[in-house]
Amino acid sequence: MWTYIGVAAAILLVVGGVLLGLVRGSRSRNRHLDEAPPEPGTPGPSDADLAPDGAIGTIEHPGEVVEDEVSPGAGPAVAEPEAPPAPTVETPEAPAGRLRRLRARLARSNTTIGKGLLALLAGGRLDEAAWEEVEDTLIAADLGVAASTELVDALRTRVSVEGTTDETVVRGWLREELLALVDPTMDRSLADSRIDGRPACVLVVGVNGTGKTTTVGKLARVLVAQDKDVVLGAADTFRAAAADQLETWGGRVGVPTVRSDREGADPASVAFDAVAAAAEMEADVVLVDTAGRLQNKVGLMDELGKVKRVIEKRSPVDEVLLVLDATTGQNGMKQAEVFAEVVGITGIVLTKLDGTAKGGIVVAVQRALGVPVKLVGLGEGPDDLAPFDPEAFVDAIVE
Template identity: 65%
Template sequence: MTDQLWAILSAVLVIFVAGGLALTSGVRRRRQPPTLPPEERSAQAIDTLTPGTDEVLVEAPEEEQAPAAPTLERPEPVAGRMTRLRARLARSGTLGRSLLSILSRGSLTEADWEEIEETLLLADIGIGPTTELMDRLRTQVRVLGTDDPQAVRDVLRAELLALVDPGMDRSLRVSPGVGDDGEPHPATVLVVGVNGTGKTTTVGKLARVLVAEDREVLLGAADTFRAAAADQLQTWGERVGVPVVRSDREGADPAAVAFDAVKAGREAGVDVVVVDTAGRLQNKTDLMNELGKIKRIMSRQAPVSEVLLVLDATTGQNGLRQAQVFADVVDVTGIVLTKLDGTAKGGIVVAVQRELGVPVKLIGLGEGPDDLAPFDAAEFVDAILEG
């Protein structure tokens, strides 16, 4: 009995094993990829099977693409900018239109002369320059013995040009120098002004002017009161490949940032370092004194070549008072007039130069990145007379 039981059990076991083998014979095994350490996995191909086949697909890892270098902008050449902007100035100004309207009346009466004088005063030329101009105009007309509008216009042009003073040195002092230690140093430009004049934007546009002249430039973001100012300057610099030295914290000492910028520029061998500063009201003594400190600290690395005062042309005589205070504190060497288009206040050019004995060196005539141009006296006078 026992032998028969074992025979039956053995037969069942054989049948079960055979059936199991039959069931598994039609199932295709999926090859498993080898297990690799994490650091090696990204460097190896991944083995997989296409469903329903025995083929192995090898998927190579995607190559990491290096980020593309930003395309740098090439600023517009400086030569000819004033000529390009001349038409814009002529269209937007009312000084020239007003003067020509009076002159076109033919024989000038006393009332016409008074209207010319009023027009010049409203254009912010100033009382002194206007009185001188009127006296010379009347004298010239008497000498010529004519009231011909074109003849008077020619005289007006000559006298206005004399007031604007084409003989003033308007060149930017941006050539590198050599210190007392015999080591080269960059030219340094300190940019100052009150709030809202477009100072930081002007610094960015000035960098483009210098880059267009093939100069190596570095910017210093010494307006540490507004993080947005440093960010804005950084954006301007990136567009033309100009590095920016800035503080990593808001409210840092602006003099320290200016010092670091000039030091970095000296070590990098750049041609020009331009330092932006926070806008400040001319009646805030502490802030004005801070400008003097910034200039002194900068001078420890290299002499300050230029101190450019940015003025809003629309402020008129108020801008003139601002200019005087800044000139007393930091010895302004040049004026940058912004927003000159769209205003009849072009006479501020004459007034500020007469008051400070400092030339207007650059003018802003639009919002475009290259709408900053070296000031040209003849082009300016012709533009306002064409208006």
């Protein structure tokens, strides 16, 4: 009996195997029928695509190919985002080039002084009335009464001694006397290099409306053109747009700006932070912009004095530049005197000198304060600020 049972089991195994083979063959044929035939000329799989047994991948379900295994820790391949384009950094014009260009503009703006004086002096009728007219012309040009009288007396003496009113000769005399008044011997250098291993510190002050923040931005361009590493401090925290304006100026030439994100922040604190940051960056110079002040407002002027004192806890203040509007004339003299008392002015920046024929303010402010005009602004362009050159200034007037 066991023999019959064994034979029956063998027959069942054979029949089962045949049926299983038929099912697999049917599935294989269906899979190949579902697949689109390859396009003519399409290359077959390469050796790299073949599994070790020659099969193309491993089939889990009809038509589904399992991808190659990814190494542990490796995420999906993601394209790196494109970096935003770097901001364009401008190259400011060199100061030497500015002086040549600005001299012509200065000559045009001061023709009243030069032509008026030369016409009077070369007229041949230098009586007392004529000399009074010469003096009035100089006073009207904001030269100041004392300086005007001094210049007229010197010219009268030369004309009397030499006995000539030749225009070429008189022009030479006028140039010499004006140059003596402007005083080319004054030190007009700017604190723009490291001092005793620290950045030079420049505090910029002035009344409202003189273009002070713009002047700081333009001064940064002057220094960058001289290969100086500059840091700006936006300590004008009362005018909402002042810090943004200064940061824009600095960004154009690649200069960082230290500012507060809070409107109305303590300006002394911002100034202190700017000086500290400049030291950490090992910059050559830090320029600190301050809020515009009215010289007759005691509280505002006292606060300006506080800004300077707080800075000095971190670093000496090497330069205090007063920005004056040349068109304000003698009123600018009163402003200058008050600022000099509060923070100790070391130099003057005259803006808008191209908008007036009253270039005599250069002489007047220097004589009143005993400090030199160091920079002049002669236009609205970003590079229209230049170091003051006494000889170029005087030549522009008399030529």
